[in-house]
Structures are given as C-alpha cells and as structure tokens.
C-alpha cells in the first residue's frame with residue numbers, strides 16, 4: 001500500500017525541490033507543491049518535479065469568484081495533478097464550478113480553516129471562536145458542491161468524517177511529538193491524525209528540514 005504522506009516541498013528553488021523529490025521518492029505517497037514553488041517555477045517547474053514519479057498535489061488554494069476560479073483551474077489542466085485546493089469559504093457556486101473545471105482524475109478539496117488559526121484568530125475575524133464548528137459547516141458546503149473532500153486539521157477530521165464517510169480528508173499541521181510547531185496552531189501527531197480518519201497527511205518542515213529527509217520520513221512512517 002502506498003504511503004499516506006504527501007511531503008510539502010515548500011521552496012522556490014527548483015534544484016532543491018528536485019533533490020527533495022529524489023530523497024523522498026521511496027517512502028512518500030506524493031509531493032505537495034504550493035504557492036512558494038509555483039510562483040517561482042510555474043507549470044514547467046511542476047512538470048520537472050512530476051518527472052520523479054510521485055503523484056503531485058498542486059496546492060494553490062484558489063479563492064475568487066466562480067468564473068475566475070474555473071478558468072484558473074482550466075489553465076492548469078494539462079498538469080493533471082492528483083489533488084488541487086480551493087478555499088471552501090469561496091462559497092458553494094465557486095466550489096461547484098471548480099470541480100466541474102478540473103480533470104476527471106483530479107481530486108478537488110476545499111480548505112476549511114487554516115491550521116495556523118485558532119479560536120482567538122477566528123474571533124478577531126468576527127467569527128465564532130470554534131474552529132470545529134466552522135470546519136463542519138464548510139465541509140457540509142464542500143460536500144454539497146460535489147468536491148472530493150476538504151483540508152482540515154487532525155483535531156476536526158473525526159467529526160467531519162462522521163457526516164462524510166467517503167470524503168477525502170487532507171490533514172496538514174502534522175507534527176511528530178518532538179518536532180517544533182512553528183506557525184501551526186492546530187496540530188496533531190501523524191499516527192493520531194491517521195487514526196482519526198485522515199486520507200492524506202501533509203508534512204513539510206519535519207521532513208524537509210531534517211538532515212536526512214528519507215530517514216525522517218521512515219521514522220514517521222514507523223509510527224503509523
């Protein structure tokens with residue numbers, strides 16, 4: 001069975017991204033490329049990393065009016081990523097059009113509440129200080145819109161999966177026990193997040209910041 005771990009290759013440096021792709025190739029299930037990489041290297045860069053053979057999660061977190069998001073997705077279709085992201089707070093119509101615009105085999109998932117936010121942050125934005133309730137509400141909208149699943153923290157995934165049994169749950173904010181949390185606020189260990197119902201674990205710095213990323217991946221995999 002392939003690994004549930006997607007390694008977040010967060011770097012603008014194509015050579016470094018390829019080095020990480022090679023290092024992670026045997027023990028990761030896929031690679032995630034986000035805005036930091038894409039803004040610097042564009043579609044050609046994504047294709048170069050994809051040549052290393054792992055499925056690509058292209059995480060651009062699109063958030064705009066439905067027409068703009070749909071056209072942006074169509075522009076990326078030649079890349080046929082395994083997974084793409086839009087912000088669920090862009091609304092149901094936007095999510096419907098995003099899914100309709102994506103290639104058949106691409107999973108489109110809705111980012112609910114960023115794992116870097118906690119209740120106090122939500123309150124400061126004028127929302128109820130309860131990330132779980134917000135995730136549940138946005139997950140319901142994503143499901144109704146026909147998306148494949150959502151992005152949420154490990155702390156919400158069990159509840160969200162209860163009402164979306166066959167949903168695809170992408171879980172970042174993953175930290176092995178000894179790892180530094182950094183800018184993440186809603187975190188969970190890899191084993192706990194998988195046990196709670198994650199389909200995919202997104203792990204960046206605990207792997208890419210290690211002296212030996214492949215060893216770090218294997219150590220994490222051993223805890224699953």
Ligand SMILES: O=C(O)c1cc(=O)[nH]c(=O)n1[C@@H]1O[C@H](COP(=O)(O)O)[C@@H](O)[C@H]1O
Nearest residue numbers: 008059113114115151172173202203204205
């Ligand atoms: O969509 C994501 O992947 C994402 C959503 C979210 O709520 N939180 C989050 O951290 N991510 C991404 O997951 C990765 C986490 O990286 P590390 O904190 O280094 O493990 C980054 O590439 C983030 O962009």
